[in-house]
Amino acid sequence: MELVIEPDIYTPNIDEHGNYVDKTYMLNKTEGIRCLCSRKEKIYKFSQHMKTKCHQSWLKTINLNRSNYFMENMDLKNTVATQKIIIAKMEKDLNCLSHQLAKESPAPPKMVDNLLDFDFD
Numbered sequence: 001m002e003l004v005i006e007p008d009i010y011t012p013n014i015d016e017h018g019n020y021v022d023k024t025y026m027l028n029k030t031e032g033i034r035c036l037c038s039r040k041e042k043i044y045k046f047s048q049h050m051k052t053k054c055h056q057s058w059l060k061t062i063n064l065n066r067s068n069y070f071m072e073n074m075d076l077k078n079t080v081a082t083q084k085i086i087i088a089k090m091e092k093d094l095n096c097l098s099h100q101l102a103k104e105s106p107a108p109p110k111m112v113d114n115l116l117d118f119d120f121d
Helices: 053-064 066-104
Strands: none
Touching: 053 066
């Protein structure tokens, strides 16, 4: 059995002006890199890939839409915070209901170790 390794997903760096720019230290990764501008699963010669029109166009597009990404990130943070509150409330309600059910049941349910011995009363 061979260990399956997921390729790294390429994310560009941000320069001092806030623009997305290509990273150069990922150029020679032997496992391959998955770039979001490409449909290929793994790209092995990433230095050549960064020069393609497809990649350059993708980089230009994310630079033009970076304010949209900021707003999307803020919306997602808000969604996660709201979901954490909902999950905590549901866990609290579930615990209360479990304690209430445990108090109301006269005897603990009979545990069955072997389904062949299970009695269908």
